[in-house]
Amino acid sequence: MERQQEIVDIKRHAKCLQSRNGLGRDDGMDKDKIREAVLMLLEGIGEDPGREGLKETPDRIARMYEEILSGGGETAELPLSKTFHTDSAEMVLEKDIVFYSMCEHHMMPFFGKAHVAYIPDGEVVGLSKLARTVEIYARRLQLQERLTAQIADAMMTYVKCRGVMVMLEAEHMCMTMRGVKKPGSQTVTIAKRGAFEERAELERTFFAMLGRA
Ligand SMILES: [Zn+2]
Numbered sequence: 001m002e003r004q005q006e007i008v009d010i011k012r013h014a015k016c017l018q019s020r021n022g023l024g025r026d027d028g029m030d031k032d033k034i035r036e037a038v039l040m041l042l043e044g045i046g047e048d049p050g051r052e053g054l055k056e057t058p059d060r061i062a063r064m065y066e067e068i069l070s071g072g073g074e075t076a077e078l079p080l081s082k083t084f085h086t087d088s089a090e091m092v093l094e095k096d097i098v099f100y101s102m103c104e105h106h107m108m109p110f111f112g113k114a115h116v117a118y119i120p121d122g123e124v125v126g127l128s129k130l131a132r133t134v135e136i137y138a139r140r141l142q143l144q145e146r147l148t149a150q151i152a153d154a155m156m157t158y159v160k161c162r163g164v165m166v167m168l169e170a171e172h173m174c175m176t177m178r179g180v181k182k183p184g185s186q187t188v189t190i191a192k193r194g195a196f197e198e199r200a201e202l203e204r205t206f207f208a209m210l211g212r213a
Contacts, residue, residue: 028072034062068102071139076151079132080158083123089162091202093117093209094130103174104141112170112186117206118155119162119195144170144189152191163195165206 038058042049049058097114114134137150148168155164168189176183196202207213 029066029069031062031066034065035059038062067139068100069140071136072141074136075158076129076133076136076154077158079129079136080125080154082126082129083159084126085122086120086124087122088124089119089121091117091119091205091209092124093206094127095210097131097134099134099138099168099170101138101142101144101147101170102140103172104143106174107141108173108177110142110144110170110172110174110187112168114151115167115206115210116151116155116164117166117196117209118159118164119202121160121162123160125159144168144172144187148189148191152193156193161194163197163199163202164191164193165196165203166191167206167210 035058038061039049042054042057047054049055093115094117095113095115097116098111099114100109100111102108103110116130116134133154134151137147137154148166152164152166155161155166169186171184172187175181175187176185192203196206204213
Protein backbone atom coordinates (compact mmCIF):
# COMPACT_ATOMS: atom_id res chain seq x y z
CA MET A 1 0.00 0.00 0.00
CA GLU A 2 2.81 2.34 0.98
CA ARG A 3 4.70 1.44 -2.17
CA GLN A 4 1.69 2.22 -4.33
CA GLN A 5 1.42 5.64 -2.75
CA GLU A 6 5.10 6.15 -3.52
CA ILE A 7 4.53 5.36 -7.20
CA VAL A 8 1.58 7.76 -7.34
CA ASP A 9 3.75 10.45 -5.76
CA ILE A 10 6.58 9.86 -8.23
CA LYS A 11 4.18 10.06 -11.16
CA ARG A 12 2.63 13.24 -9.80
CA HIS A 13 6.09 14.76 -9.30
CA ALA A 14 7.12 13.87 -12.86
CA LYS A 15 3.95 15.47 -14.23
CA CYS A 16 4.56 18.59 -12.18
CA LEU A 17 8.14 18.83 -13.46
CA GLN A 18 6.93 18.33 -17.01
CA SER A 19 4.39 21.11 -16.85
CA ARG A 20 6.94 23.39 -15.19
CA ASN A 21 9.30 22.73 -18.09
CA GLY A 22 6.51 23.33 -20.58
CA LEU A 23 6.71 19.67 -21.62
CA GLY A 24 3.43 18.55 -20.16
CA ARG A 25 1.80 18.52 -23.57
CA ASP A 26 0.77 15.67 -25.72
CA ASP A 27 2.85 16.39 -28.81
CA GLY A 28 1.74 13.21 -30.51
CA MET A 29 5.33 12.13 -31.25
CA ASP A 30 5.34 8.40 -31.97
CA LYS A 31 8.94 7.35 -32.57
CA ASP A 32 8.00 3.78 -33.59
CA LYS A 33 5.81 5.17 -36.33
CA ILE A 34 8.62 7.48 -37.53
CA ARG A 35 11.05 4.53 -37.64
CA GLU A 36 8.56 2.49 -39.64
CA ALA A 37 7.91 5.36 -42.04
CA VAL A 38 11.61 6.01 -42.67
CA LEU A 39 12.11 2.33 -43.36
CA MET A 40 9.35 2.46 -45.98
CA LEU A 41 10.79 5.67 -47.39
CA LEU A 42 14.18 3.99 -47.85
CA GLU A 43 12.53 1.05 -49.59
CA GLY A 44 10.49 3.44 -51.72
CA ILE A 45 13.64 5.23 -52.85
CA GLY A 46 15.01 1.86 -53.90
CA GLU A 47 17.59 1.59 -51.14
CA ASP A 48 18.49 -1.44 -49.10
CA PRO A 49 17.60 -0.43 -45.52
CA GLY A 50 19.71 -3.36 -44.30
CA ARG A 51 23.02 -2.05 -45.60
CA GLU A 52 25.49 -0.87 -43.04
CA GLY A 53 25.13 2.90 -43.44
CA LEU A 54 21.34 2.77 -43.33
CA LYS A 55 20.72 0.22 -40.57
CA GLU A 56 20.51 2.85 -37.85
CA THR A 57 19.00 5.58 -40.02
CA PRO A 58 15.32 5.10 -39.05
CA ASP A 59 16.26 5.30 -35.38
CA ARG A 60 18.59 8.28 -35.94
CA ILE A 61 15.86 10.20 -37.76
CA ALA A 62 13.28 9.39 -35.08
CA ARG A 63 15.59 10.78 -32.40
CA MET A 64 16.45 13.80 -34.55
CA TYR A 65 12.79 14.66 -35.15
CA GLU A 66 12.16 14.43 -31.43
CA GLU A 67 14.70 17.22 -31.01
CA ILE A 68 14.11 19.49 -34.01
CA LEU A 69 10.32 19.23 -33.89
CA SER A 70 10.09 19.42 -30.10
CA GLY A 71 8.21 22.75 -30.05
CA GLY A 72 4.92 21.38 -31.35
CA GLY A 73 2.06 22.67 -29.21
CA GLU A 74 4.38 24.51 -26.81
CA THR A 75 4.02 28.26 -26.22
CA ALA A 76 6.58 30.85 -25.08
CA GLU A 77 4.53 31.72 -22.00
CA LEU A 78 7.13 30.34 -19.58
CA PRO A 79 10.29 32.06 -20.94
CA LEU A 80 8.39 35.31 -21.48
CA SER A 81 7.13 35.35 -17.88
CA LYS A 82 10.68 36.19 -16.67
CA THR A 83 10.55 39.98 -16.85
CA PHE A 84 12.25 42.95 -15.21
CA HIS A 85 10.78 46.31 -14.33
CA THR A 86 11.67 49.31 -16.50
CA ASP A 87 10.59 52.94 -16.70
CA SER A 88 11.86 53.25 -20.25
CA ALA A 89 9.54 53.22 -23.24
CA GLU A 90 12.42 53.11 -25.75
CA MET A 91 12.58 50.40 -28.36
CA VAL A 92 14.49 47.23 -27.50
CA LEU A 93 15.91 45.27 -30.44
CA GLU A 94 17.46 41.82 -30.27
CA LYS A 95 18.94 41.18 -33.71
CA ASP A 96 20.63 38.31 -35.52
CA ILE A 97 18.99 35.53 -33.50
CA VAL A 98 20.03 32.44 -35.45
CA PHE A 99 17.22 29.92 -35.95
CA TYR A 100 16.59 26.60 -37.71
CA SER A 101 13.13 25.43 -38.70
CA MET A 102 11.45 22.92 -41.01
CA CYS A 103 9.28 23.89 -43.95
CA GLU A 104 5.99 22.03 -43.70
CA HIS A 105 5.59 21.78 -47.48
CA HIS A 106 8.77 19.78 -48.10
CA MET A 107 9.99 18.83 -44.60
CA MET A 108 13.29 20.48 -45.52
CA PRO A 109 15.15 22.98 -43.33
CA PHE A 110 14.87 26.71 -43.59
CA PHE A 111 17.22 28.76 -41.46
CA GLY A 112 18.50 32.26 -40.95
CA LYS A 113 18.20 35.18 -38.59
CA ALA A 114 15.36 36.67 -36.59
CA HIS A 115 15.22 40.29 -35.42
CA VAL A 116 12.76 41.02 -32.63
CA ALA A 117 11.95 44.57 -31.48
CA TYR A 118 9.41 45.78 -28.93
CA ILE A 119 8.38 48.91 -27.05
CA PRO A 120 8.26 48.11 -23.32
CA ASP A 121 5.29 49.09 -21.20
CA GLY A 122 6.74 48.77 -17.69
CA GLU A 123 8.70 45.57 -18.21
CA VAL A 124 11.48 44.09 -20.30
CA VAL A 125 12.24 40.43 -21.01
CA GLY A 126 15.57 38.72 -20.44
CA LEU A 127 17.44 38.81 -23.77
CA SER A 128 18.02 35.06 -23.88
CA LYS A 129 14.26 34.60 -23.53
CA LEU A 130 13.69 36.22 -26.91
CA ALA A 131 16.03 33.68 -28.49
CA ARG A 132 14.23 30.91 -26.60
CA THR A 133 10.89 32.21 -27.91
CA VAL A 134 12.12 32.09 -31.51
CA GLU A 135 13.40 28.56 -30.93
CA ILE A 136 10.13 27.26 -29.45
CA TYR A 137 8.10 28.34 -32.49
CA ALA A 138 10.83 27.30 -34.96
CA ARG A 139 10.96 23.70 -33.67
CA ARG A 140 7.90 22.41 -35.47
CA LEU A 141 6.76 22.05 -39.07
CA GLN A 142 6.42 25.67 -40.10
CA LEU A 143 5.84 28.34 -42.68
CA GLN A 144 8.14 31.34 -42.39
CA GLU A 145 5.15 33.72 -42.45
CA ARG A 146 3.43 31.86 -39.61
CA LEU A 147 6.63 31.62 -37.56
CA THR A 148 7.07 35.40 -37.86
CA ALA A 149 3.46 36.02 -36.77
CA GLN A 150 3.62 33.54 -33.88
CA ILE A 151 6.71 35.22 -32.39
CA ALA A 152 5.03 38.65 -32.62
CA ASP A 153 1.75 37.36 -31.16
CA ALA A 154 3.54 35.60 -28.28
CA MET A 155 5.27 38.87 -27.37
CA MET A 156 1.97 40.77 -27.45
CA THR A 157 0.23 38.07 -25.41
CA TYR A 158 2.79 37.31 -22.71
CA VAL A 159 4.76 40.58 -22.30
CA LYS A 160 3.41 43.97 -21.29
CA CYS A 161 4.50 45.97 -24.32
CA ARG A 162 3.12 48.69 -26.59
CA GLY A 163 4.13 47.10 -29.84
CA VAL A 164 6.27 44.44 -31.51
CA MET A 165 8.05 44.10 -34.84
CA VAL A 166 9.58 40.83 -36.00
CA MET A 167 11.64 40.31 -39.15
CA LEU A 168 12.91 36.95 -40.36
CA GLU A 169 15.48 36.42 -43.11
CA ALA A 170 15.91 32.83 -44.14
CA GLU A 171 17.24 30.46 -46.76
CA HIS A 172 14.88 27.62 -47.70
CA MET A 173 16.60 24.39 -48.69
CA CYS A 174 13.51 23.41 -50.70
CA MET A 175 14.23 26.45 -52.89
CA THR A 176 18.01 26.53 -53.00
CA MET A 177 18.71 22.79 -53.29
CA ARG A 178 16.06 21.89 -55.85
CA GLY A 179 13.63 23.52 -58.27
CA VAL A 180 14.68 27.09 -58.95
CA LYS A 181 18.11 26.49 -57.29
CA LYS A 182 18.99 29.97 -56.19
CA PRO A 183 21.69 29.39 -53.58
CA GLY A 184 21.85 32.05 -50.90
CA SER A 185 18.55 33.66 -51.86
CA GLN A 186 16.72 34.94 -48.82
CA THR A 187 13.05 35.08 -47.98
CA VAL A 188 12.18 38.06 -45.79
CA THR A 189 9.02 38.27 -43.69
CA ILE A 190 7.77 40.93 -41.31
CA ALA A 191 5.07 41.06 -38.63
CA LYS A 192 4.05 44.31 -36.92
CA ARG A 193 1.75 44.63 -33.93
CA GLY A 194 0.44 47.51 -31.79
CA ALA A 195 2.42 50.77 -31.93
CA PHE A 196 4.42 49.54 -34.94
CA GLU A 197 1.21 49.37 -36.98
CA GLU A 198 0.21 52.90 -36.01
CA ARG A 199 3.49 54.84 -36.11
CA ALA A 200 5.59 54.64 -39.26
CA GLU A 201 8.62 56.28 -37.59
CA LEU A 202 8.99 53.20 -35.34
CA GLU A 203 9.54 51.04 -38.39
CA ARG A 204 12.18 53.49 -39.63
CA THR A 205 13.92 53.32 -36.23
CA PHE A 206 13.78 49.52 -36.42
CA PHE A 207 15.59 49.48 -39.76
CA ALA A 208 18.06 52.15 -38.61
CA MET A 209 18.92 50.07 -35.51
CA LEU A 210 19.35 47.06 -37.77
CA GLY A 211 21.76 49.12 -39.86
CA ARG A 212 19.48 48.88 -42.89
CA ALA A 213 18.25 52.46 -43.16
ZN1 LIG B 1 9.40 24.14 -48.77
